[in-house]
Amino acid sequence: MLEPEVVPEQIDSPESVNMPMEPPPPDDMNIVYSEDNKIKYLILGVIFLLVFGGIFFALYRFFLGRSNAPPEKVKLTYWGLWDDKNIMDPLIKEYMSKNPNVEIVYELKDVRDNYREKLIARAQKGIGPDIFRYHISWIPEISEVLSYAPNKIISEEEFRKIYFRSLQDSLIIDGRIYGIPLMVDGLLLIYNEDLLKAANINIVPSTWDEMLEAIQKLTVKDADGRIVTAGIALGTAGNIQHFSDIFLLMLYQNGGDIANLSSQEAIDILSQYRRFAEEPENVWSESMPDSVAAFAQGKAAMIFAPSWQMLIIRQLNPEINMKAAPVPQVPGADPISIASYWVEGVSRMSKNQEEAWKFLKFLSEKEQMQKLYEAQAKYRLFGTAFPRRDLADNLKDNPYLAAVIRQADYFFTTYGISRTYDNGLNDEIIQYIENAINAAAQGVSYREAMQTADEGVKQVLQRYNIKF
DSSP states (O other): OOOOOOOOOOOOEEEHHHHHHHOOOOOHHHHHHHHHHHHHHHHHHHHHHHHHHHHHHHHHHHHHHHHOOHHHHHHHEEEEOOOOOHHHHHHHHHHHOOOOOOOEEEEEETTTTTTTHHHHHHHHHHHHOOOEEGGGGGGGGGGGGGOOOOOSSSSSHHHHHHHHHHHHHHHEETTTEOOEOOOBBEEEEEHHHHHHTTTOOOOOBBBBHHHHHHHHHHOOEOSSSSSSSSOOOSSSTTOTTTHHHHHHHHHHHTTTTOOOOSSSSHHHHHHHHHHHHTTOOOOOTTTOOOOHHHHHHHBBEEEOTTTHHHHHHHHHHOOOEEEEEEEOOTTSOOOEEBOEEEEEEBBBOTTHHHHHHHHHHHHSSSHHHHHHHHHHHHHSOOOOOOOOOGGGGGGGTTTHHHHHHHHHTTOOOOOOOOTTTOOHHHHHHHHHHHHHHHHTTTTOHHHHHHHHHHHHHHHHHHHHTTTO
């Protein structure tokens, strides 16, 4: 049997499946392909380097130009009080010479001309000052426009090292600094040295017991019981400047506070305050002149007032021999007096807050503070008391300001402070205190007078979101 013939498996050729084949490359094709790419990549590389290098050079020149360009011009508007341009301009010009990109325009304002309201209204519209002066008691009522100092300009630790404790307590809130003080002031005992010597009082009273004894020696009445010379101006409201500050001094020294005027402490203080003007043992009366005028005329031997009132007194009587001492204290209690001073702040709406704080830091430096005091003293009896601890010794022998420095650590900031002209928090509380004093003078019981005052003051504090 024959085996079938094995036919080899046929592999289809291109021709058998009709698939076109790419013709073989010429023998020199590989050489041409390699050279063209070398040239092409070389050209692309050169172009890339030119383009990238140009961009890099342009960016380098741009940023180099920016780093060498002068800083952007900054204009700061500064609202001041009392210190006119003759006093402030030298310091402002000195700062601008060191910082040529900064222009500072100083505007002297009148605090009695709705100053606080204008400050808030213009700030809200974006047309207010960058820097402004404000009273330390105003913080709750201008909080919406107050900014705080950047830590890199002045830290809490640095602030505490520089300034008296009372300024720390008032201006550092939740670790933030809300103003730079260029001064410190508060309630002092201002006395006529000649009248004290005439009454054989050689030591100024430092406690209330000593004060009561001195007042009796100093008070002179005529045959009809009318006061010729008052030992001190106390007991009324209408003719005593700073009566609210004095009432608050007595209140806080005896454990009371403004948020609870219906307390027994407050009732007792109203009784004690009124006793100075109640006959027949009175040492002051409604018939006396205004307290500051009476002191200038030699009709009052002592008054309570801030240091700046001595400038007014000297104008009224250039010959008066007056000095100032710390207010009398309650024996055994922590010392306290009532603060009343002004601070430089920066608006939260300012577009140049950092530059504004830098300028205030410059003003507050030791050298500038001394220059400011010297400039002020050229135009008046004395400048403002230094808020810095390291300048305290400069005023230790000053007959007018040494008492400020001695009290600077225990000045207490509260509300109801006179002569801030805020048309708000302070003035509203003052009105309730005045009403209580006048009501007591008209025969209303001390308790009823203080309960009425307490209701009104609580409403004021609530309106300004003040919690005790």
